[in-house]
Amino acid sequence: MIVVFQVLLIALVLGAGATLLRGTAGARHQAIRRLLLLAFVAAAVVSIIFPQLLSSVAALFGIGRGTDLVLYGLVVAFLGVLATTARRFREQETRLTKLARRLAIDEVPSPRALRDREGEGDVAAGGHV
């Protein structure tokens, strides 16, 4: 495997890792993802019609077989999916938290209401009505 491909592969792996740490939400990133998916589909169709093409491309990068090229591509794609899924999961957790918090706080009397109640000589601080 020659240096060019190694460098490329490392760059892609680091990119997937960086995605984990930063967000890739937003219209632009979503559009990029869709274009990449389209490109992948096109490449897959082409390599099915011209099976020798994969081996030729692999040889270009100094990799043994076309299958190996596919394998490396799969690894990179998998890391990308992992990063995206982890981020989405975290975002959902945040939304869930905000929802639950709002619900919980709405169910108890506000602190102001409590103080007013206490001022009227009613039950001292605390206690559900």
Next chain:
Amino acid sequence: MQDCWLVVPLFNEGSVVGEVVREARRTFPWVVCVDDGSSDDSAEVAERAGAIVIRHPVNLGQGAALQTGLDYAVGDPDAKYFVTFDSDGQHRVEDAADMVEVLRSGETDIVFGSRFLDARTTPSFLKRVVLKTAVAYTNATTGMSLTDAHNGLRAFNRTAATLLDIRQNRMAHASEIVEQVGRSDLRWREHPVHILYSDYSLSKGQSLWNSVNILGELFLK
């Protein structure tokens, strides 16, 4: 202490929280317990002892419980000071009161309790090693210089309490608080506190495995 709220995250401490709340209310009349989906009678016990109890509909974590309690208490226009306080009896009310007095002096915005400022608390050797490592890591990554990075006893004035935004729901919230303080202009200081280790609280205490999880949660922000 009519201008203070005690914020107490609560999870399955039905056997001790009643006593903890009663004892606290002798000094702090306003206590909010956030029941984080307990499966026992913690919430009812805390309520009977005189606390206001907010119930999370699902278990979210101690960090989330703290933020909920703080959001609630900050909504009280008459409240000036907020103290995070554990529900398992490890914290002393006197320490909390002392920390509020420090805030009243106006010289600082936040007081972090520390069990390592003097020799009054004696955790086991292994616990000490883990805590000191946590302190070293926290100090290195936040630019702060604390002596105790995972102490649940903290006091905030309104400025600090409104600025804080805890997003780490689970155990990494302690480090997140320190980090947010470090990045802000808030004035902070530490205050010696005594942690009461009983057989009960030690058995419920943070397991050492959690240290790995805490680091993991922080890294994969």
